Amino acid sequence: MINYNYKKGNLIFDDLNIKNITEEIETPFYCYSLNHLKDQYLSLDNSISLKDYEICYAVKSNSNQSIIKNFANMGSGADVVSIGEMKRALKANISPNKIVFSGVGKNSNEIKFALENDILMFNVESVSELKKISSEALLQSKKAPIAIRINPDISAGGNEKISTGKAQDKFGISWKEAYEVYEYASTLNGIEIKGIDAHIGSQINQLEPFSHSFDKLKEITSMLKNKGLKIDIIDVGGGLGVKYKENETPIDVKKYGELLSEKLGELDCKVIIEPGRFLTANAGILVTKILHIKKSDIKNFVIVDAGMNDFIRPTLYGAHHNIIPLKEPEKLENLKCDIVGPVCETGDFFAKDIDLNDINEDDFLAICSTGAYGSVQSSNYNTRASIDELLINNGEYEIIRKRINEDIIIDKDIISKWV
Numbered sequence: 001m002i003n004y005n006y007k008k009g010n011l012i013f014d015d016l017n018i019k020n021i022t023e024e025i026e027t028p029f030y031c032y033s034l035n036h037l038k039d040q041y042l043s044l045d046n047s048i049s050l051k052d053y054e055i056c057y058a059v060k061s062n063s064n065q066s067i068i069k070n071f072a073n074m075g076s077g078a079d080v081v082s083i084g085e086m087k088r089a090l091k092a093n094i095s096p097n098k099i100v101f102s103g104v105g106k107n108s109n110e111i112k113f114a115l116e117n118d119i120l121m122f123n124v125e126s127v128s129e130l131k132k133i134s135s136e137a138l139l140q141s142k143k144a145p146i147a148i149r150i151n152p153d154i155s156a157g158g159n160e161k162i163s164t165g166k167a168q169d170k171f172g173i174s175w176k177e178a179y180e181v182y183e184y185a186s187t188l189n190g191i192e193i194k195g196i197d198a199h200i201g202s203q204i205n206q207l208e209p210f211s212h213s214f215d216k217l218k219e220i221t222s223m224l225k226n227k228g229l230k231i232d233i234i235d236v237g238g239g240l241g242v243k244y245k246e247n248e249t250p251i252d253v254k255k256y257g258e259l260l261s262e263k264l265g266e267l268d269c270k271v272i273i274e275p276g277r278f279l280t281a282n283a284g285i286l287v288t289k290i291l292h293i294k295k296s297d298i299k300n301f302v303i304v305d306a307g308m309n310d311f312i313r314p315t316l317y318g319a320h321h322n323i324i325p326l327k328e329p330e331k332l333e334n335l336k337c338d339i340v341g342p343v344c345e346t347g348d349f350f351a352k353d354i355d356l357n358d359i360n361e362d363d364f365l366a367i368c369s370t371g372a373y374g375s376v377q378s379s380n381y382n383t384r385a386s387i388d389e390l391l392i393n394n395g396e397y398e399i400i401r402k403r404i405n406e407d408i409i410i411d412k413d414i415i416s417k418w419v
């Protein structure tokens, strides 16, 4: 959860009185604590004692270039899933030889671009993709460095929408077919086998699923090496969980580091870790203004100016996010309410049946732990603007993405000559 406290009745986040920002920046807006981003990276980095490893930040969790650049400065590589993310990572100074390209549906353009930029490796998810990558590589007279993403058939993750490692999920190649696919890959002239990869899901707060996945990776790596294949890199994916609510125990990152050493330390391979949420989730808050308070005998609604288009996790995943007022409650005047947005959907909510004390129209709320999978999943549904993103550092803030207002969005439409 976020590192906040109240001082003189105002919410302080990373030494900044957030209420002061609302006097200068239109709500809603996201803000991220640079100190928290750095602390999380260091806690993971310091927990790992493997001889050779690379943290490749999963750009999908928050792809703002200032966030990527901060991690690049700390030594991170990047895990990307599109040409857009690859371009962002490169622009943010991530060296191409620290970029891994994941995802089930890479198109020819994306493969071509990745090859031209000599990235570290492609995490390949199907035989069809393997053939495409090989052909593109041959056109560039290159060999494409690849790992096969295996599906270890392990259930993990905060909910079924973020579980990726079960047999019925679309990701990876069944671990049972791994050898066959590697053997085939070794016959393709445009392919250079580099490693093996797995990613079993997200918001994993227990060590057990990781332990099973690392065992599987170790078992298959040993088998492939015994058969004469060269496996130099083991990519264990991301998935490390964080604390979103009071009673949640986040992953013990020290123990995660120890597990990596225990399971993979003796294999003489570089290990890649692809954390996203762990680094960014609790660095962010979404600040929103209360527009209306609508009370009835059945239900009370607090209608805020942020909508599901700005932050979709509650409705998409049923995710819990603490919501706190920027002004410390003075009276115990409890209101049980739903916090909802202005979008014309019943699913446009941030919390249901929560208790808020001493709130009024025009007050501000912070939706907590919104640094990961927040802004990156936003849309312009209902022709709503894309909102500002700010970075906070020791009591100051900077805008790191400017609002894209509705006029710019409307201007993208082209009125057809037939109407």
Ligand SMILES: Cc1ncc(COP(=O)(O)O)c(C=O)c1O
Binding pocket: 058, 060, 061, 079, 102, 103, 164, 199, 201, 202, 203, 237, 238, 239, 240, 274, 275, 276, 277, 278
């Ligand atoms: C291949 C891959 N790696 C890494 C991640 C990052 O996961 P997390 O944010 O849970 O660390 C994801 C998330 O979906 C992913 O698909």
